[in-house]
Amino acid sequence: MNTWSRADMILLLLSHTAVLLRVSAQHNLTPFGTATQISTYSGGIPQNAIKPPVSNAFSFDICTHTGIVSRTPAWWMFQFSFGTAYITDITIYYREQYAYRMDGFKLYVTNTSTIPPEGYLCYEDPDPGLPNIIQTIPCNQLGRYVIYYDTKEDSTYGPIIELCYVAINGCRKGFWGSNCEKMCSEYCIERHCYPGNGSCIYGCNTDNCLNDSCNKFTGICTDGCMERRTGDFCNKYNLAYDSSVLINPNSRYPGSLANDGSKISCSKTKGPTVTFQVDLKEESIVTGVYILFGEHNTKVGSHTLYASNTSNSWKTGTILFEDQFLPTRINVSAVFRYLTYVPPSQGTSAELEVCEIGILGCPPSHYGPVCNKLCPDNCNGPCDLETGNCIFGCLNGWIGNKCEQGINIKTLQFYARLFTYLLYNNFSICRWVLVI
Numbered sequence: 001m002n003t004w005s006r007a008d009m010i011l012l013l014l015s016h017t018a019v020l021l022r023v024s025a026q027h028n029l030t031p032f033g034t035a036t037q038i039s040t041y042s043g044g045i046p047q048n049a050i051k052p053p054v055s056n057a058f059s060f061d062i063c064t065h066t067g068i069v070s071r072t073p074a075w076w077m078f079q080f081s082f083g084t085a086y087i088t089d090i091t092i093y094y095r096e097q098y099a100y101r102m103d104g105f106k107l108y109v110t111n112t113s114t115i116p117p118e119g120y121l122c123y124e125d126p127d128p129g130l131p132n133i134i135q136t137i138p139c140n141q142l143g144r145y146v147i148y149y150d151t152k153e154d155s156t157y158g159p160i161i162e163l164c165y166v167a168i169n170g171c172r173k174g175f176w177g178s179n180c181e182k183m184c185s186e187y188c189i190e191r192h193c194y195p196g197n198g199s200c201i202y203g204c205n206t207d208n209c210l211n212d213s214c215n216k217f218t219g220i221c222t223d224g225c226m227e228r229r230t231g232d233f234c235n236k237y238n239l240a241y242d243s244s245v246l247i248n249p250n251s252r253y254p255g256s257l258a259n260d261g262s263k264i265s266c267s268k269t270k271g272p273t274v275t276f277q278v279d280l281k282e283e284s285i286v287t288g289v290y291i292l293f294g295e296h297n298t299k300v301g302s303h304t305l306y307a308s309n310t311s312n313s314w315k316t317g318t319i320l321f322e323d324q325f326l327p328t329r330i331n332v333s334a335v336f337r338y339l340t341y342v343p344p345s346q347g348t349s350a351e352l353e354v355c356e357i358g359i360l361g362c363p364p365s366h367y368g369p370v371c372n373k374l375c376p377d378n379c380n381g382p383c384d385l386e387t388g389n390c391i392f393g394c395l396n397g398w399i400g401n402k403c404e405q406g407i408n409i410k411t412l413q414f415y416a417r418l419f420t421y422l423l424y425n426n427f428s429i430c431r432w433v434l435v436i
């Protein structure tokens with residue numbers, strides 16, 4: 001018989017949801033590791049602290065209890081199975097009515113299991129007064145072990161530890177998010193970031209950023225990219241670097257300011273018919289275009305990007321982009337030499353300011369994200385920029401995706417003779433075998 005009212009049910013559901021939310025907002029890492037302690041009294045094993053119930057209620061099968069006759073310092077230790085974690089905070093439920101045994105405790109995050117602990121002291125219980133038996137202690141440290149350590153003796157026995165529940169919140173190193181499901185950016189130094197927001201902890205990797213400057217939270221290069229690099233993280237090859245850029249009409253902020261790598265210097269112009277044209281100097285396979293516009297642009301109206309193989313045929317070329325907003329990143333798959341951007345005309349005049357242009361692709365016979373791999377020797381023309389496969393076929397005498405298999409002429413001649421023989425002998429294998 002169901003005696004629960006609807007209101008009771010809703011309340012129950014609500015409180016259940018609240019618990020779930022609280023748990024998922026701080027990821028408890030104790031399921032991923034093992035607990036140990038100096039000694040065990042009457043079944044109070046170290047694992048009891050990392051299992052429910054989440055309460056201060058004591059019994060030997062739900063709380064830990066270290067030995068009672070020892071005069072040496074007592075400890076309880078947790079070790080992560082996956083190595084290192086970034087620990088944001090640690091929550092402790094101590095045995096009810098025994099706060100005096102908790103008095104003077106220390107909580108460490110360490111990289112070794114050495115006792116006395118050597119590492120970061122997250123918290124030391126201050127005197128005077130008894131500690132609170134439920135505590136959440138912020139730590140914000142990277143480490144492999146969490147150690148609860150107590151040197152203070154009670155009046156009858158030596159130091160004793162009785163932990164009823166411990167939650168160690170944080171994420172495994174290199175991960176973040178409410179369930180630690182996201183990987184830290186590879187542009188964070190040591191791929192290390194805060195579990196709460198993914199910001200880099202040791203700063204960002206500046207290898208390809210102009211002036212070594214990157215945003216220490218996002219890793220994005222702030223000033224621009226080093227030679228021949230483009231993209232937020234300057235991790236992609238930029239065909240535009242070796243191109244020549246022309247703006248029309250000419251101005252004292254020439255097109256070359258748009259392909260110098262720097263986001264700070266911008267090419268600028270104004271006039272009745274404005275165009276911005278990049279000459280890649282040869283027909284190239286292009287997979288994407290980044291354009292960083294400055295402040296001074298005619299925004300209202302249709303923005304168009306054309307691809308063509310000659311400088312003045314762009315009007316009849318391929319349209320790569322056409323829309324009512326400024327393009328920023330466009331994925332394309334096209335072969336061309338000239339890229340032409342035409343802003344909307346407002347009345348009789350248009351304004352244009354381009355700070356940086358990135359054109360994704362590779363120079364001839366190269367492939368890979370930064371074009372540092374050589375296309376196979378026997379490709380007939382360029383190779384696929386991702387796989388390096390010879391997409392336009394092989395030179396004579398070669399076959400295979402990467403044209404790696406030579407067709408041996410002797411072998412070919414053998415098969416040709418066999419085929420001719422069989423043809424003239426009504427495809428009788430028996431005769432062939434007899435001949436041999």
Ligand SMILES: *[C@@H]1O[C@H](CO)[C@@H](O)[C@H](O)[C@H]1NC(C)=O
Pocket residue numbers: 109110111119120141142143144
């Ligand atoms: C543990 O080692 C890491 C480097 O692997 C270091 O960043 C961290 O500060 C160390 N933690 C402690 C508590 O010493």
Ligand SMILES: *[C@@H]1O[C@H](CO)[C@@H](O)[C@H](O)[C@H]1NC(C)=O
Pocket residue numbers: 194196197198199217
């Ligand atoms: C990310 O979190 C850390 C630690 O909580 C904080 O210091 C940092 O300012 C945060 N980053 C951003 C961009 O809010």
Ligand SMILES: *[C@@H]1O[C@H](CO)[C@@H](O)[C@H](O)[C@H]1NC(C)=O
Pocket residue numbers: 210211223
């Ligand atoms: C960045 O580098 C360029 C060229 O090396 C230099 O002219 C410019 O002053 C630098 N900018 C900053 C903010 O350091």
Ligand SMILES: *[C@@H]1O[C@H](CO)[C@@H](O)[C@H](O)[C@H]1NC(C)=O
Pocket residue numbers: 283307308309317318335336337
């Ligand atoms: C440029 O020429 C190549 C062949 O050399 C052709 O595949 C490509 O489609 C041409 N591009 C445009 C935009 O016409």
Ligand SMILES: *[C@@H]1O[C@H](CO)[C@@H](O)[C@H](O)[C@H]1NC(C)=O
Pocket residue numbers: 330331
């Ligand atoms: C363009 O390609 C990149 C990488 O392949 C992808 O992450 C991005 O979502 C694509 N953008 C659009 C608008 O399709």
Ligand SMILES: *[C@@H]1O[C@H](CO)[C@@H](O)[C@H](O)[C@H]1NC(C)=O
Pocket residue numbers: 424425426
């Ligand atoms: C092949 O077959 C044809 C008829 O099918 C026959 O006339 C001829 O003699 C055969 N040739 C040999 C070499 O057996």
